[in-house]
Structure formats: structure tokens, C-alpha cells
Amino acid sequence: MTLIAETELQSFVLLRLGDRRFALAANQIAELVPPSRIFRFPHHTSEVEGVILRRGRIVPVCDVAEKLIGKVLKSRRFYLIAQRCYGAQTEWVALPVLPVTGDCELINAEMTLPSDTDAPHVSGWLSHAGDVIEVLNLASLTPGSSELASATAPLQPLEARP
Secondary structure, three states, X not given: OOOOOOOOOEEEEEEEEOOEEEXXXXXXXXXXXXXOOOEOOOEOOOOEEEEEEEOOEEEEEEOOHHHHHOOOOOOOOEEEEEEEEEOOEEEEEEEEEEOOOOOOEEXXXXXXXXXXXXXXXXXXXXXXXXXXXXXXXXXXXXXXXXXXXXXXXXXXXXXXXX
């Protein structure tokens, strides 16, 4: 008698940051959007580059490249809009991706769980086309809504002058 073990394949979106590829669970992805205007405002959250407007929503742009590959992405890029859970609610976050064409790849793979020695941003590992790819944990890479709210500069009352 032969015992056949069934593996649970999951869908992932591969994204490129510099020379490395990373993965996000496909059910976290809302869409891939072309470069658009980034609105910058006074704040103290280094992970937030600014915000973009998308489908009537204000979406924070979180450049996670510095944490993952050690350098900030400077070129024009596409944004992968992902859903991130902040406690009981879900909000969008825009992640800059390369190459300039915005190529991302959808794959089905079996995820290996992280070990105790892996970084907090790793929610698992994939093996694809000879590469070992980190599956990202957005909750540890991007600031939560309470962090964003506390990091914005307080509004100063304006004095009306004639």
C-alpha cells in the first residue's frame, strides 16, 4: 500500500525589488497600478513615502525595499496594492515594485513555514524555478493605522488675517 501525501498549493504573487524576488499571498493583492503622483505630507513615519489616490481611497506608499534589500528604490515604478490587516480591519497599502514594467508573476506553490530564527517579516518560504523566495508578512513590514495616525504632524491652527 502506498500513502500519497497531498500538498496544499497556494497562490502567490512574486514581486521584484532590486535583484531579489519576494512573494505575497495572492489573496492579499488588490491590483497592480502604474506610477502615479505621490502626495507627500509632514510626518515622522520613515516607512511611508507618501500617499497615492486610488479608486477613491487614500493609500499609503510604503517602500519596504530598504528593509528587505538595503537600498531605497529611486526609479519610477509600479505599485502593488496589497491588503494589510490592522487589527479587525483591512486597509490597502501600496508597495513600489520593479522592474519599471511592473512585471509580477502569479504562481502556485507550497509554502514552508518559517523557523524561529527567521526575521519577523518572513511568513514562509517558497521554492520556485531554482530560487528560494521569502513570503512577506506585511504586518511586520508596514506601519499600522495607529502608528500612521500618531506619526503625522499635528495640525496647527491658522490665524485668519485680513
